[in-house]
Amino acid sequence: MADTTLDAMVIGAGVAGLYELHQLREQGLRVRAYDTASGVGGTWYWNRYPGAKFDSEAYIYQYLFDEDLYNGWSWSQRFPGQAEIEQWLNYVADALDLRRDISFNTTIERAEFDEDTNRWTVTTDSGETIDTQYLITCCGMLSAPMSDMFPGQQDFAGQIFHTARWPRDGVDLAGKRVGVIGNGATGIQVIQTIADEVGHLDVFIRTPQYALPMKNPSYGPDEVAWYKSRLPEFQQNLPNTFTGFEYDFTDAWDDLTPEQRLARLEDDYENGSLKLWLASFAELFSDEEVSEEISEFVRQKMRARLQDPELEELLIPTDYGFGTHRVPLETNFLEVFHRDNVDAVPVKNNPITRIAPEGIVLADGTVYELDVIVMATGFDAGTGALTRIDIRGRGGRSLAEDWGRDIRTTMGLMVHGYPNMLTTAVPLAPSAALCNMTTCLQQQTEWIADAIAYMRAHDKTVIEPTEEGEEAWVAHHDELADANLISKTNSWYTGSNVPGKPRRVLSYVGGVGAYRAATLEAAAAGYKGFALS
Numbered sequence: 427m428a429d430t431t432l433d434a435m436v437i438g439a440g441v442a443g444l445y446e447l448h449q450l451r452e453q454g455l456r457v458r459a460y461d462t463a464s465g466v467g468g469t470w471y472w473n474r475y476p477g478a479k480f481d482s483e484a485y486i487y488q489y490l491f492d493e494d495l496y497n498g499w500s501w502s503q504r505f506p507g508q509a510e511i512e513q514w515l516n517y518v519a520d521a522l523d524l525r526r527d528i529s530f531n532t533t534i535e536r537a538e539f540d541e542d543t544n545r546w547t548v549t550t551d552s553g554e555t556i557d558t559q560y561l562i563t564c565c566g567m568l569s570a571p572m573s574d575m576f577p578g579q580q581d582f583a584g585q586i587f588h589t590a591r592w593p594r595d596g597v598d599l600a601g602k603r604v605g606v607i608g609n610g611a612t613g614i615q616v617i618q619t620i621a622d623e624v625g626h627l628d629v630f631i632r633t634p635q636y637a638l639p640m641k642n643p644s645y646g647p648d649e650v651a652w653y654k655s656r657l658p659e660f661q662q663n664l665p666n667t668f669t670g671f672e673y674d675f676t677d678a679w680d681d682l683t684p685e686q687r688l689a690r691l692e693d694d695y696e697n698g699s700l701k702l703w704l705a706s707f708a709e710l711f712s713d714e715e716v717s718e719e720i721s722e723f724v725r726q727k728m729r730a731r732l733q734d735p736e737l738e739e740l741l742i743p744t745d746y747g748f749g750t751h752r753v754p755l756e757t758n759f760l761e762v763f764h765r766d767n768v769d770a771v772p773v774k775n776n777p778i779t780r781i782a783p784e785g786i787v788l789a790d791g792t793v794y795e796l797d798v799i800v801m802a803t804g805f806d807a808g809t810g811a812l813t814r815i816d817i818r819g820r821g822g823r824s825l826a827e828d829w830g831r832d833i834r835t836t837m838g839l840m841v842h843g844y845p846n847m848l849t850t851a852v853p854l855a856p857s858a859a860l861c862n863m864t865t866c867l868q869q870q871t872e873w874i875a876d877a878i879a880y881m882r883a884h885d886k887t888v889i890e891p892t893e894e895g896e897e898a899w900v901a902h903h904d905e906l907a908d909a910n911l912i913s914k915t916n917s918w919y920t921g922s923n924v925p926g927k928p929r930r931v932l933s934y935v936g937g938v939g940a941y942r943a944a945t946l947e948a949a950a951a952g953y954k955g956f957a958l959s
C-alpha cells in the first residue's frame with residue numbers, strides 16, 4: 427500500500443509546478459506537488475548567486491491567466507533581481523493558496539509505471555511512496571547543475587560553490603581571492619556584480635560571449651500603471667510571437683536598404699533588452715551572411731567599449747554567430763576587465779585540468795591560488811532533471827537510458843513508452859532557448875490540464891504518444907533545427923556541454939506561436955498522435 431494516493435502528482439514547485447497544481451486542483455483532482463527545495467520558486471529559489479536577475483522584462487515574465495493575480499503584484503524595475511522574483515512566486519503561492527498541497531524538502535528518487543494498474547509508483551528520499559495516475563514533471567529546463575566537473579574539487583582548501591547552489595546566507599567575498607569558471611548568462615551576472623567587492627578576481631574564459639548592455643530603469647507608480655494597462659495586449663500577443671516576448675520579427679532583411687538595416691539594429695540595441703536578438707531579423711538564424719553582419723555589428727559595439735587589443739582578442743567572439751546560443755544582457759561586464767583587481771584567464775588552449783587544495787590548475791601547470799571558486803558552469807539542460815530520477819516506463823525501460831541514446835519527446839509534452847507521464851520544460855518544445863519561459867510553461871501546463879480534463883470527460887485513463895506520432899514530431903523538429911544556425915554552435919542549446927550527451931538542438935525553434943498552434947491542433951483533433959484508452 428502506498429503512503430499517498432493521488433490522481434496527479436507534480437514534481438517541482440517553480441513557475442510551471444505552481445500553475446499546474448492550481449489548474450488540476452481547480453478541476454477537483456487529488457493533486458500534490460513535491461520539491462527538493464524548502465520553498466517555492468524553482469529556478470528562482472535555487473539561483474541566488476550575486477547578481478541573479480531577469481533577462482525577460484518583469485511584466486511579461488508573468489502568469490497571464492488571472493487579472494487580479496497580475497495586478498496584485500508590482501515590480502520595482504524592468505529587470506528585477508532574484509530576491510524580488512522569489513518574493514513574487516511566494517506571493518503567487520499564497521494568492522492561490524497552494525502551499526497546503528506542496529511537500530517541500532522532498533526529492534523524488536524513482537518513478538515506475540505499472541502496466542497492470544496503469545498507475546505510477548513514486549518513491550521519495552524519505553521513503554514515502556506515492557501511487558498516482560498522472561505523473562507531471564515541472565522540473566525546469568535548467569535545474570540539474572553541472573557541478574562535479576574537475577578532479578580534486580573535494581580537496582579544495584577554500585570554499586567552492588556552483589551558482590545554482592549558492593548558500594541562502596550568502597558568501598562573504600570581501601577582500602578574497604575569487605575565481606569564476608564560466609562566463610555564460612550566469613557567470614556574467616556574477617562577475618559584474620562581485621568585481622567591486624572581492625580582493626582579486628580571476629575569470630577563466632573558454633568561449634567569449636556577445637554582450638548586450640541592459641537598460642534597467644526603476645519602476646514607480648506611473649510605469650507600473652503603464653504596464654498593467656497592457657495586460658490584455660500581453661494575453662493576446664505573448665503566446666503567439668516567435669519567442670513569447672512582447673516583440674517580434676517584423677521586417678525581412680532583403681526588404682531594407684543597408685542604411686535602414688543599420689538604423690533598425692541601432693534602435694534594437696538601444697532598447698537595452700533582448701530585442702536585438704529576438705526581434706531584429708529572423709534571418710539571423712538561417713542566413714550565414716546576415717548572421718555575420720549582425721555579429722560584426724555587435725563586435726564593433728564591444729570593441730568600442732574595450733579599446734584594448736588583448737582584451738578584444740579574448741572577450742569578443744569570432745567563431746560562432748551572434749544569437750546562436752544564449753545572449754546575455756549585462757551591465758558593465760566588459761568594463762570589469764579594465765579594473766586592476768580583475769584578470770581574464772584564457773583557458774581554451776590551456777584548459778583547467780584539476781583543482782588543487784590551493785586553487786585552479788591549468789594544463790601547463792600554472793596554479794591560480796584562490797580562497798573561493800565560483801562554478802558558473804551551467805546545467806545538464808532539458809534532460810538532466812529527469813535522468814537524475816530513476817524513471818521507468820513500459821517494460822521497465824529507463825528514461826535515462828532512452829535519452830542517453832537519443833533525446834526524443836512528443837512536442838515536449840510526453841515520451842513514447844511512458845504513459846501518463848506529462849512533461850514540461852523538456853526537449854523538443856520551446857523552452858528557455860528562444861522563449862520567454864513563463865509564456866512557454868503556461869502553454870504547456872495548460873495543454874496538460876486540458877488533456878487530463880478531456881480524458882476524464884471521455885472516460886479514458888491512459889494517454890501515450892504513439893511511436894509514429896513521436897517520430898513525426900522528432901522529424902519535424904530536426905528539420906527546423908538542422909536548418910537553424912543554432913545547430914552549428916556548441917552550448918547547452920545542443921547538449922554539447924555535457925560529455926556523452928546525444929547532440930540535438932534541444933528547444934523547438936519553429937516559434938512559440940507555431941508550436942502552440944501545433945499542440946492545440948493535435949488536441950482539437952482528439953489528441954492526434956496520442957493513443958487514449
Ligand code: NA7
Pocket residue numbers: 568575607608609610611612613630631632633752773778802803804805858917918923
Ligand atoms: P552556460 O550558458 O552553460 O555557461 C557555462 C559556462 O561555463 C560557459 O562559459 C562554459 O564555457 C563554462 N565552462 C563549462 N565547463 C568549463 C570548463 N571545463 N572550463 C572552462 N569553462 C567551462 O550556463 P549558465 O548558467 O551561464 O546559463 C545557463 C542558462 O541559464 C542561460 O542560458 C539562461 O537561459 C539562464 P564554454 O562556453 O562551454 O566554452
